Amino acid sequence: MPVRFVIIVTVAACAAYGQVNQVFRLTQNENTQDLEEIATALRATGNIQHVSIDDLKQTVAVEGTAGQIAMAEWLVRQMDVPSNGALSGVHEYRPSTGGDDVVRVFYLSHTRTPQDLQEIVTTVRSVADVPRLFVYNALKAVAARGNSRQISLAAWLVDQLDRPADVAAPAPHEYKLPGDDVARVFELKYPQTPQQLQEIVTLIRSVGDVPRLFIYNARRAVALRATAERVALTAWLVSELDKPLTGQAATGDSNAPREYRLLSSGPEDVVRVFYLTNFQSPEARQRVVTQIRDNTGIRRVFVYNALGEMALRGTVGQVATAEKVIEEMKAQ
Numbered sequence: 001m002p003v004r005f006v007i008i009v010t011v012a013a014c015a016a017y018g019q020v021n022q023v024f025r026l027t028q029n030e031n032t033q034d035l036e037e038i039a040t041a042l043r044a045t046g047n048i049q050h051v052s053i054d055d056l057k058q059t060v061a062v063e064g065t066a067g068q069i070a071m072a073e074w075l076v077r078q079m080d081v082p083s084n085g086a087l088s089g090v091h092e093y094r095p096s097t098g099g100d101d102v103v104r105v106f107y108l109s110h111t112r113t114p115q116d117l118q119e120i121v122t123t124v125r126s127v128a129d130v131p132r133l134f135v136y137n138a139l140k141a142v143a144a145r146g147n148s149r150q151i152s153l154a155a156w157l158v159d160q161l162d163r164p165a166d167v168a169a170p171a172p173h174e175y176k177l178p179g180d181d182v183a184r185v186f187e188l189k190y191p192q193t194p195q196q197l198q199e200i201v202t203l204i205r206s207v208g209d210v211p212r213l214f215i216y217n218a219r220r221a222v223a224l225r226a227t228a229e230r231v232a233l234t235a236w237l238v239s240e241l242d243k244p245l246t247g248q249a250a251t252g253d254s255n256a257p258r259e260y261r262l263l264s265s266g267p268e269d270v271v272r273v274f275y276l277t278n279f280q281s282p283e284a285r286q287r288v289v290t291q292i293r294d295n296t297g298i299r300r301v302f303v304y305n306a307l308g309e310m311a312l313r314g315t316v317g318q319v320a321t322a323e324k325v326i327e328e329m330k331a332q
Helices: 013-017 032-045 066-079 114-127 148-161 194-207 228-241 282-296 316-331
Strands: 006-010 020-025 050-054 059-064 091-093 102-107 132-136 141-146 174-176 181-187 213-216 221-227 258-261 270-275 301-304 309-314
Touching: 020 066, 032 050, 032 059, 032 066, 032 132, 032 141, 059 066, 066 091, 066 102, 066 141, 102 148, 114 132, 114 141, 114 148, 114 213, 114 221, 141 148, 148 174, 148 181, 148 221, 181 228, 194 213, 194 221, 194 228, 194 301, 194 309, 221 228, 228 258, 228 270, 228 309, 270 316, 282 301, 282 309, 282 316, 309 316
Parallel strands: none
Antiparallel strands: 006 020, 020 059, 050 059, 091 102, 102 141, 132 141, 174 181, 181 221, 213 221, 258 270, 270 309, 301 309
């Protein structure tokens, strides 16, 4: 069935200022929330101040320049389609003003819940630096506006994350940006609950000094953007933490040191992982953390309780003192 789309045009008295009024009558039985989401996307993505809705008539009225109206018409056409008929292919618009300015609409096919959609949106907005990014839930659509580099990274992230849970994302899982920045997606195998995944992310974010690190729970995926060295440290921490829950911490060689040195900040900047096999409860492990903080001055020390692993970051001397504290607590 062809998509019906109705435009009602009114040239307002403010035409002397280059402003035009245009009304879009939508055809897909949108409710008030749908209309408000479309209006938000038009207002923010199109940089249009004057947008209003009439839920009884199912219309959206827009006032703006000819260029803004053209963009609004394009955006409405992307959203006023049947819920089972989202358009395929790349949907991209470049404003007539020129420059490196791109508007793109992504249709997500494999998000099951509003939370899934919101987690992808949060990740794309933060990792790709795309603040103007808005959701139309009826189609699981995301409208984004940025420069070509930002939109390209956003498209890569969507391709990595919007996949069935049992289908691997396409390689490579790393996206290199100008300078030393890298975006990376890790898909973890062994965390069994959102809480376990959150503990891993909290540890990596704090110990690795990676603030732009986000979770997509549906795929047990972690997406980040950082310098190449911090991404490499994150990869090492993931290899240490993403293990079977009956594996290394319980039966492996807990005495073998697990250590990573950051070269850019000198040989004194060390990350170390300890297996707290003698401390069985979360409360006992937290007492170890408290003692280490009190005795070493280290603040970046965190526990992944599912494996009984603790990671910390400090100088060589601080790490040695932390090891001594653990041994003394074992003997008590």
